[in-house]
Amino acid sequence: MPTDQTLVSDIKAIISQSKDNAIRAVDHQRTLMYWHIGKRIFEEEQQGKDRADYGKYLTKYLAKALEPEFGSGFSRRQIELFRQFYRVFPIANALRSQLSWTQYRLLMRLDLDEQREFYMAETIKNNWTSRQLERQVFSNLYERLLLSNDKESVLAVAKKEKMPSDAKEIIKDPMVLEFLDLKRESAYYEKDLEGAIIAHLQEFLLELGNGFSFVARQKRIHIEGDEFFVDLVFYNRLLQSFVIIEIKTHKLTHQDIGQLQMYVNYYDRIERLPHEHPTIGILLCASKNDAVVKFTLPEDQKQIVASQYELYLPTEKQLLDEVNKELESFVSKVGDE
Structure with missing residues (x-):
């Protein structure tokens, strides 16, 4: 019966949405974990700031202690990324649950705050996948829009602060x-x-x-x-x-x-x-x-x-x-x- 089909379709949609929400929640918690690790490393670095190459020593030491137990996700390169993550995004409350760790890694490559603001806003607004965000960054979307617009207008449209006229x-x-x-x-x-x-x-x-x-x-x-x-x-x-x-x-x-x-x-x-x-x-x-x-x-x-x-x-x-x-x-x- 059509009613039964509609019921099954609705329940499948609920299950699918719940799974997607769970995946996003787990990924956001992982992102927060990496941020807190980066923050802790940065704090330790500051205590030993008078020592040359102390940061390199820390990441090497931590990788040696963590990688055997927690795997390649805690290699020296990854731990250096956690430290960079905190430095680029120093406010935990500003991290967006709609963005994945893979997308944050892409955003960390950008040099300017306004570039990151633009791509974050566009990713959330358009629900871009990591691959779509990567393509837009590599095609220099932000710079192309600047060719015929001022920076404030580009950011305002991206953040939905103004409608394009x-x-x-x-x-x-x-x-x-x-x-x-x-x-x-x-x-x-x-x-x-x-x-x-x-x-x-x-x-x-x-x-x-x-x-x-x-x-x-x-x-x-x-x-x-x-x-x-x-x-x-x-x-x-x-x-x-x-x-x-x-x-x-x-x-x-x-x-x-x-x-x-x-x-x-x-x-x-x-x-x-x-x-x-x-x-x-x-x-x-x-x-x-x-x-x-x-x-x-x-x-x-x-x-x-x-x-x-x-x-x-x-x-x-x-x-x-x-x-x-x-x-x-x-x-x-x-x-x-």
Whole structure:
């Protein structure tokens, strides 16, 4: 009977949820144990701070005493991690039960407090797995968002202290599509890139960011007897707007921008409901000239965004160079005014 099936399904869900909660609780207790061990080692170090290399002696001594009884989880390298854990996160009450020890180990690699704050907030908000967090760190998500936003805005959106009001607050440039497994040396048709995105839709949604859901591929639209096809259509519940993506495997042209503007206008006038915000258009292109984008579109427009795609993970230096370039451009503009 349907009622019996519903009952069984509900009980299975309760069991599954309880198991997940138990696993998280155990992992959090393990994380707290490592923190307290790190704190105790740090306190002992402080007492012998006048002795050279006392920290190295302590970790070596503790590993020799603990590893035979408690296993490789208490090797010298692990004990050094416990000490580093306390130094990076010195307040026990600030540790979040939603984060696993594996995720804290990833966060300890970051140099800046604001980087750690950002990734902690995003991990909790999006329920990222350790692998997803690792991918976002290695793809330099924080630095990519800084290319078109200020630090305070990026952190505020991550912590849910403000809702994004501008597409650029959540859309990245460049977008990193290394998960498509396409070789950057090869030439691709737009349909090849589109097909690869659909085949890796879950990863692409993660790269797009918060609040995105897939709507359509090659969406057919009719305009006075003419037929057009929109590459990809998404919806973003945070922006409360449709998001249209046009893929261009060549360098961006003003004709491409005009085509996307037409699709955006169509969605605004035909598809958009009264309570929804204006449609966002993203030109996902192999390369672009920002000046062409700037002079093709009206000043202060916020509906069309050009984002270059990369088929490999950029280095941190490449992104920092881009950030510095943006800052220099901003300073120069302010000086001219």
